[in-house]
Amino acid sequence: MLKGRYLAILAFMAVCVHGAPVTMTAAQKESAVFLDALSVPSPGEVFSALNRSCRPNWATLVTTATAPVTTERAQLALAVGVLAADGYIAVEAKEGQQVKNVGREIMNVAKSLGVSQSLMGRGNSLIEFADNNDWDALADELEATENEVKSTMVGQKDRDLVTLTSSAAWLRGLEVATGVVLGSEDVRGASPLKQPELARRLYSQLELLPDRLKGSHLVSGVGQVLEEVATLLETTGLSKDQERENLRRIHEKAAGIVQSIMASAGSQSSPTPAITPEASKEKPPASASTPVSKP
């Protein structure tokens, strides 16, 4: 009896000394750190969730990776993000040659950005892993390559470009993911994609960019798409048909801006194509580079 009482007291003391985790305070939430390398999900995470809900046919989603011919640094930074996401698609599809192509294009963009010195080893690793069909290592190496480009940007006082790369990678992932969900019978697979807070966060980070970058029509277009996508993702209480229409609009917006990012200078389309409800009803989901997969 005495022993039981002692144990009860000891257990109580243990809780008093360290305590169980309690609900966060508003100040703690306010102080939470947002770190590009960890707070923004990698395309691999998006596709992992997609694999569980939809089982996409990745081979149909692989596209030719061609970096834009441009001297605009903002566009090059955005292109790195799109290419990185394309690399993940190629890994999911187990298309070794395509991963190598993506790696080569990322190197080319990095060279244009002047951040390629430390990346040569990464390029060689991508080739080696692709030749050996080491898909897990390839996915890791792709993320490491993207992060190395970003850290070199930071080292060269181009920190602002990092946000652009992350935003573009997420938008390309969203384009692919919504395309896959739209190609399925129902839209239940869309639930993992509901990340309006992330879209808002990326948008607010773009708002903090210096005017010289915000002046770029592409950067402002990406910001506009992020804001519109956030609003669409926040919409709740939709019927199945409305949900599908909502997803289609998100897909078109993401696809439109990705197409603009990857367009070479002189051939750029409008970064934010106007989508009317009438047009969206008549046309199938229009994708810049991603065919909507069929179940």
Next chain:
Amino acid sequence: MTTNGSLLLLAMILSPMLVGAADTNQLLPPKQAADHPNPSGPVPTEARRIALQTAGAFVNDGFRIRDGEWPISLSPGKPVFLEVTLFAGNSYWFVASSVDPVSRLRVTVYDSIGTPQKGEQWKDGGERSGDSAAAGVAPERSGKYYVGVELLESPRSGGVDCCLVYAYK
């Protein structure tokens, strides 16, 4: 010493053990973590190495480690928080490590309104140098979450260098 005093002293000594036992769910003990002499002293990169070594155990279970880390300096009683975006359907392990073998860490995952999430806990038994703790979650909803890292105990008065990494599948 009175009986009450003895009880209090005993409780103070045993309470960390009890908390450690509660935290410890030996699901995936990363036993492959080997000795790691640290001639350069406690630097954040060493904490990262320990964190990656610990997270390596989850790779064996199909998890993929993000190529990024959060270097932190922790003080007792002052938890720090990282915003993360998690996907329903995926599983996650968040691993925090310090270079201080006698410090004790706790990792907690919170939802967007700050409520602690139920999940799995893994705790280093303290058999090696350096301390690691990990929290595993499989969120039911996609969205914003917070990862809290706190220093439960440390003999140091100043900050303890730690590092957080995470893995997903």
